[in-house]
Amino acid sequence: MQTHLAPEFQGTPEGETAEAILRRCVHCGFCTATCPTYQLLGDELDGPRGRIYLIKQVLEGATPTQTTQQHLDRCLTCRNCESTCPSGVQYGQLVEIGRRVVDAKVGRPRGERLQRWLLKEGMTSALFQPALRLGQALRPFVPAALKDKVPARPQPQAFQWPQRPHARKVLMLMGCVQPAMLPNINAATARVLDAAGIQTLVADDAGCCGAIRAHLNDHHGGLEDARRNIDAWWPMVEGHNQPVEAIVMNASGCGVQVKDYGRLLAHDPDYAEKAARVSAMTRDLCEWLPALVPALKPQLRPNRPTPRLAYHPPCTLQHGQQIRGGVESVMRELGFEIAVSPGESHLCCGSAGTYSVLQPLLSKQLRERKLDALAPLQADAIVSGNIGCIQHLQSGTSTPVRHWIEVLDDALTA
CATH class of the missing domain: 1.10.1060.10 (Alpha-helical ferredoxin)
Structure with a gap:
């Protein structure tokens, strides 16, 4: 052109x-x-x-x-x-x-500017969790237009973090929304890695990956998020005694952003080299699955329930990171029955970060289309690999929607 x-x-x-x-x-x-x-x-x-x-x-x-x-x-x-x-x-x-x-x-009207500011500051703030809890307590009285964005509080689960030390160590980003909305995902990730002989470490000062601000046109704020995370991770990345093997992401939306740090900070003389190294070390959780199979297979409960699973591959995984087929093939190898919609699996569910808030009509149409395509699979549960997709799909169906790592965690012996 x-x-x-x-x-x-x-x-x-x-x-x-x-x-x-x-x-x-x-x-x-x-x-x-x-x-x-x-x-x-x-x-x-x-x-x-x-x-x-x-x-x-x-x-x-x-x-x-x-x-x-x-x-x-x-x-x-x-x-x-x-x-x-x-x-x-x-x-x-x-x-x-x-x-x-x-x-x-x-420019934008004042109302739009306020809405976008509240999204980028509220979702990435420590105030998000108490605000979410308040919204959940008042959910019956919340207007219908907002009820989709306030998921029902999940049932109490064992969010216990494994305490065993291992020689092999990885870093994990907890995320800004996930710990408040669906905290079991992070705990389940740590438990599965623990079962495979890998210790999961978390840097307390790391926060939002920067995607929310970047997608709301706060380019500077997104870069500041990236710099903060690099600073928080660097002591363990450099690791004079024993550096971590990788930075593992269990939310594909965060993973695609962190993998892009090298490009985003390529012109920053203070961070370019560090950002490139962080991006090179970043792996979506499903990229680790094939190597974990030999350690996990013997620990699967022999008489465990075998629910039929419908898998929704997130756009940030299949299009952003160009990773396809890994979750389905390895979960099948581990004995799970899992399928994707043959004609619609490549299409977005309509979540897309803050899109479901900013474009609710289109977002709901895409969600309905996605759920209609998954319905013929007659699944007992829908699984995905991104918090946004999981929450968005769950608000449109009574079928449980979970992260695939939670299903794998449930199948392991204690």
Whole structure:
């Protein structure tokens, strides 16, 4: 795609990055076939190719409007289009640049600015847990529009963290939302790794991965989150006595962000090298599964229940990290019955970080479509690998929705 950047973008890092991405696009339109919002709305401007044209026009000097902003806002950033694109267009990077440029030129009404500020500050704050508990206590009185965002409090479970030391050690990011919303996921991860002879360490000063702020156009705040986490992890990464083997992520949305630290901080002289090393060490939990099978198989309870599982692969795993098939194949090897929807598994469930709050109508339509596609599998439980997908799907169905690591944890002997 031929581009002629406006003078204000020529020679700037954002302009050069966007131009390089735009020049890879050959207008083929394969991306529209797998774009969830295009499938719902049927509007070229609500598909990747149309949004690419809008961003190109703005970077070439056209004046964006609120309509331009709306089309970019409707994008889930699921990156399904990247999996489909034969030319390797890095659409996710491009749309983030486009949103920053358009927001700077168009602005937002005060109500939208307040809503976005509350999301990026509230969800990443220590106040999130007490606020969630209050919302759960008052859930019967919460307006219907907000009830989906306040999940019922989970049943009491054993959130016990294993205490045995092991020679093999990994770091794990607890996350900002997960410890309050579904705390058993982190504990189950530590217990399964413990059963495989691996000790899970946590850096107390690490917090949000930065994805929430980045997706809400707070680029600076997202980078500060990344720097804080690198500082918190570095003593254990460098580990003069015994460094950790990896930084393990059990939320694919966090994993795709941390794996991107190297690119995001490549121009920061104080953090570029550290960020690259942290990204190289980061692994989604499912990437560790094949190596854990020999240690876990003998510890599976022989008479355990064998529920039928329907697996929803998160977009941040299959499109963002380009990891597919690992969870299903290894869970089957461990004796679980697990299936995916043959025609819909590549599509987004509609959660997409804060998307379900900012675009509730589209988000619910995508959730209903996803649940309708999973229904023929007649599963006893739906499993996934990302907190956002799990909470979003659960709010639309009575079928239990869990992290696959919790199901594996349940199947192990004490």
